[in-house]
Amino acid sequence: MISVEEALQRISQYAKPRAARTIRAADSLGQVLAADIQSDIDSPPHDKALMDGYAVVASDVVAGVELLVLEEVTAGDTPTKPVTSATATRIMTGAPIPDGADAVVMIERTELVGGDKATVRINADNADSGQNIMPRGESVRCGDVVLRAGRMIRPIEMGVLAECGATEISAYPRPSVAILSTGNELVSPDTRPQAGQIRNSNGPMLEALVQRTGSKAVNLGVGRDERDELNRLVRRGLEEDVLVLSGGVSAGVLDLVPEVLAANSVEQVFHKVHLKPGKPVWFGVKRDSRGDRLVFGLPGNPVSSLVCFELFVRPALASLAGQNFDSIERRTARLATNHSRHSDRPTYFPARLFQRDGQLQVEPLAWKGSADLRTLADANCLALFPPSDSEFVVGDEIEVYAI
Ligand code: AMP
Ligand code: MG
Numbered sequence: 001m002i003s004v005e006e007a008l009q010r011i012s013q014y015a016k017p018r019a020a021r022t023i024r025a026a027d028s029l030g031q032v033l034a035a036d037i038q039s040d041i042d043s044p045p046h047d048k049a050l051m052d053g054y055a056v057v058a059s060d061v062v063a064g065v066e067l068l069v070l071e072e073v074t075a076g077d078t079p080t081k082p083v084t085s086a087t088a089t090r091i092m093t094g095a096p097i098p099d100g101a102d103a104v105v106m107i108e109r110t111e112l113v114g115g116d117k118a119t120v121r122i123n124a125d126n127a128d129s130g131q132n133i134m135p136r137g138e139s140v141r142c143g144d145v146v147l148r149a150g151r152m153i154r155p156i157e158m159g160v161l162a163e164c165g166a167t168e169i170s171a172y173p174r175p176s177v178a179i180l181s182t183g184n185e186l187v188s189p190d191t192r193p194q195a196g197q198i199r200n201s202n203g204p205m206l207e208a209l210v211q212r213t214g215s216k217a218v219n220l221g222v223g224r225d226e227r228d229e230l231n232r233l234v235r236r237g238l239e240e241d242v243l244v245l246s247g248g249v250s251a252g253v254l255d256l257v258p259e260v261l262a263a264n265s266v267e268q269v270f271h272k273v274h275l276k277p278g279k280p281v282w283f284g285v286k287r288d289s290r291g292d293r294l295v296f297g298l299p300g301n302p303v304s305s306l307v308c309f310e311l312f313v314r315p316a317l318a319s320l321a322g323q324n325f326d327s328i329e330r331r332t333a334r335l336a337t338n339h340s341r342h343s344d345r346p347t348y349f350p351a352r353l354f355q356r357d358g359q360l361q362v363e364p365l366a367w368k369g370s371a372d373l374r375t376l377a378d379a380n381c382l383a384l385f386p387p388s389d390s391e392f393v394v395g396d397e398i399e400v401y402a403i
Contacts, residue, residue, distance in 0.1 A: 032322030042137035055101035172322030178237035247300030301370035
């Protein structure tokens with residue numbers, strides 16, 4: 001049986017970014033840039049006032065000096081008169097600095113005097129050349145690369161794209177992901193289960209996990225453990241970039257998923273990984289002229305499904321979308337309580353991560369096993385306990401994955 005690391009290594013070989021596309025910047029939130037972005041202008045585009053006040057010749061300023069007011073310039077206007085010694089232009093934040101002026105005195109340090117209010121008295125001892133002025137191009141020069149290929153577009157990058165005139169950009173599209181829950185026992189959440197039945201909790205959970213990554217989720221609902229039905233639904237699922245199934249990959253008589261995938265020319269890359277929960281996880285790829293489609297068969301128990309999604313599907317979706325395959329955040333924390341569950345497999349254990357005494361600490365929850373989704377709901381991380389036959393004790397350093 002292969003290790004988690006080996007499984008990730010194999011998945012990463014197939015999870016390559018999808019072909020870049022040109023899209024409107026306005027539609028790019030959450031996507032990764034496929035090409036550098038250059039600015040088509042200087043920013044700011046002119047020397048600009050950073051305060052409401054008076055644009056002056058700095059060397060004129062001594063306490064009580066009176067200057068002749070030439071005009072008023074607000075943001076969006078342009079000055080029409082140069083400022084010379086003994087004159088000033090009333091200026092508002094963002095407006096271009098008039099020729100000749102090299103400082104802005106803030107309005108709070110001034111008062112208008114004289115009947116016609118055409119003279120301003122400066123109540124400051126002096127002014128430094130350049131004060132309250134942002135020079136043209138100080139933030140961005142025309143032609144500068146402002147965002148590099150590989151950058152994820154967050155709201156801040158949306159603003160930078162707008163500032164620099166990049167209305168069309170090249171980006172990696174997010175993959176589309178089909179979700180198929182398998183099992184004769186599954187009924188929909190709005191139904192009271194009859195004898196032998198359970199509600200389908202994986203379907204909604206996996207759909208939400210996919211949506212959270214920013215990818216499009218196509219929920220195909222429930223497939224019975226029956227070859228023809230699974231065949232039809234798998235064919236539909238292979239129309240998307242990724243197919244995520246839950247259930248049907250263990251050793252039971254009705255665990256038909258691997259054979260139905262094989263019948264649809266999905267090549268198995270691995271089946272079973274040395275971990276807990278999630279050991280039966282299956283991964284394969286369908287390769288044809290349409291490009292590679294990745295297929296994950298997650299074990300049906302909800303906690304196993306969640307753990308395998310976090311470990312294997314999430315990095316694959318990130319990589320298909322142009323992010324680093326290993327961009328998933330891992331941290332270490334100190335164990336807050338003793339933990340005595342022994343296993344020969346690395347175990348991803350529902351736990352709570354918190355700060356105490358200036359330290360990141362982790363407390364494993366009273367988890368009842370792979371079918372206990374309810375306890376997982378109280379967790380904010382998975383704590384990784386390596387194989388061990390001795391007890392883990394308070395203060396041990398443990399690797400954790402935020403969920
Ligand atoms: P399987 O992987 O199909 O052998 O299923 C393992 C366990 O997970 C069984 O107890 C199933 O009833 C349960 N299970 C399978 N699919 C789901 C699902 N979609 N929602 C909740 N439990 C499930
Ligand atoms: Mg099943």
